[in-house]
Amino acid sequence: MYDLMASALRTSKADYTEIRIEERESSRAVFRGPLLETADLSIDRGGIVRCLVRGGGWGVATFNSLDDLPLRVQQAYEGARAIEGDSIELATVPISVDEVPARLERDFRGVALSDKVALAKGYNEVMRSYDPSIVDTQAVYADSFSRVYFMNSEGTRLMEERPMCTVSLSATARKDGLVQQAFEAVSRAAGYEVALGHEELAGTVARRAVALLSARPVKGGRYAIVCNPKLAGVFCHEAFGHLSEADFVYSNPQAQEMMVLGRRFGRDILNIADDGSVPGLRGSHRYDDEGTPTGKHYLIREGILVGRLHSRETAAKMGEAPTGNARAVSYRYPPIVRMTNTYIEGGQTPVADLFHEVELGIYACDFYGGQTALENFSFTSAYAYMIRNGELAEMVRDVSLAGNLFRTLENTDAIGDDFRWIEAGACGKGGQGGLPVSLGAPHIRIQDVVVGGE
16 A cells, blocks of 8 residues: 555655545444344445645545556646645644554454344343333444555655444433433444443433433523533533634634634633543544644643644644644545544542532533534533532423633633543534544533523
């Protein structure tokens, strides 16, 4: 493969050329209700060439056959020449020559599809048999193993293996016309062991869906909110992480005014970072899809905005350092600026103290849906409980949280000492949906949050 790619690169007339080739094998088993909906194996291979010329833009060619790779290089070069505009500069990154093999405890490629089907069926039956009010279920097992080759005209040559194993579970309960859902997932860049032993999790999903049928809608108002790690992580990703992606900032004057480095966004206790190098997480790779090493990069440190996420192109445009955040969902797409594993660092407050100091508030858990518009956001938690006199009280539902990102960060007055990674996550952007990411956070407490409800 290296010889094939190097030979094609030598034919390029462009000022810069890169080739990325991916080989991927995957399997999937899906039960919906009592029926096996999907059981399949797939193999895919293809690649992408990108070229730059002075006075032009990116020329791109994608392909599935490796038979005439020099022709694809020529096509990308011609595409770059056809674009008129200011020259695109790339920030300098180290030349890397490396191979990154995957080390799996149990390689899912050696597990029979029938065993994967049986595993998903078992989880599905746990949910279906829990209670007569469960009217629908979905149990999904999925795995993939990708081998990514990257080479550019600067001398970087890489091979990285990227495994992923996932179990996702959902249950729908219905009673007297009311319908409620619950969902959980586990996913890591690891082997088949990730998928095993989740019967209790399946029971939790069914139990929560049924419990929500008896929960009352929350009364709207302003509350102190304690967010569990999953909701805090989603908030960090959706409301703040996307604003930190440099391609968005560079192309949006309003975002440039908001996201000024050195601006205070929160109290000294607040630290937010993105780290694509944490082993085993969904968003982790040693190198991004431009061949830039990944690593930990602070976005907010002690309440101050100190960084943002970059590709080589955006780093050059903004005079900042590349961060290894140029990612593509597959070889069919060019890399764009994306998050990897974005998280709020753990604090010093014992979790119990987050609740004890709240006279009337809400414990909001997990994430059901939401939207963001620049600094404004609206999220709905998957389930919640009232906090009364410092103690958890009755379960409530239909809890939507809305507000301004900056005021919400300023009102985050306590951060728990129980940081954890959320072992599931997918992000969509620029027509590239389903990119694996991870979220992380401890419990956090936010004062004076607008909550929609009855």
